[in-house]
Amino acid sequence: MSYFQTPFPYNSNSYLRTVRQVQGKMIIEGNGRLTVMPDQAIINIGVMTENNNVEIAQNENSKQSNQVIEALQQLGISSHDIQTLSYTIHPIYDFVEGKSIFKGYQVQHVFEITVFDLQKVGEVYEAAVSAGANMAGSLRFEVSNKDGYYQEALQLAMKNATEKAMKLGQQIGVTIHVPPTKITEESVSIAPKELSISFATETSLQASPPIQKREIEIEAKISAVFQY
Structure with missing residues (x-):
């Protein structure tokens, strides 16, 4: 937050009658923040297989992966909502006495x-593991209407900046002109809540884990120029 005054360039009455004099301006930062409940979850889970024959x-892996997909679809998960995030094949080695020995x-x-x-x-994890999934990554909660909530946060940021400007104007004894002459939107990312999920490759879930959804914070920031 900053402000400064611009000195009058002339004192003649004729100039003041013909030119609207801007006495000064202040630059105010505004913040808006919303806390919302998520309406969707993004889960990363996978299948890992090993063999000394790459084709096997x-x-x-293909067999177990198809079993996982079928199990998820039986839960009502659409095929459009099951996407491949990565597929990798790489050799593995054992290191014995400083030498690498091909393992498979x-x-x-x-x-x-x-x-x-x-x-x-929780049911998704249980079904996937029971069907052959043995890799777990992240779980994050998100909102589908990100843009709508962000626009609300922007309005709160504008309100916050205006209230700051008016209060500061009272303190220094000047009249603040609204709306501001310039508004700059600051870059703010919407960070979803992310959890780490892990289990051993031999894990067999006996029941659905009780996973609780977490609130998401959406923030907006602006910089506004007010004249007085």
């Missing part, structure tokens, strides 16, 4: 799953 490792190949197929019924998040 791929076939095993590792195939990883990681899915990104969008879940709109947040009550099913």
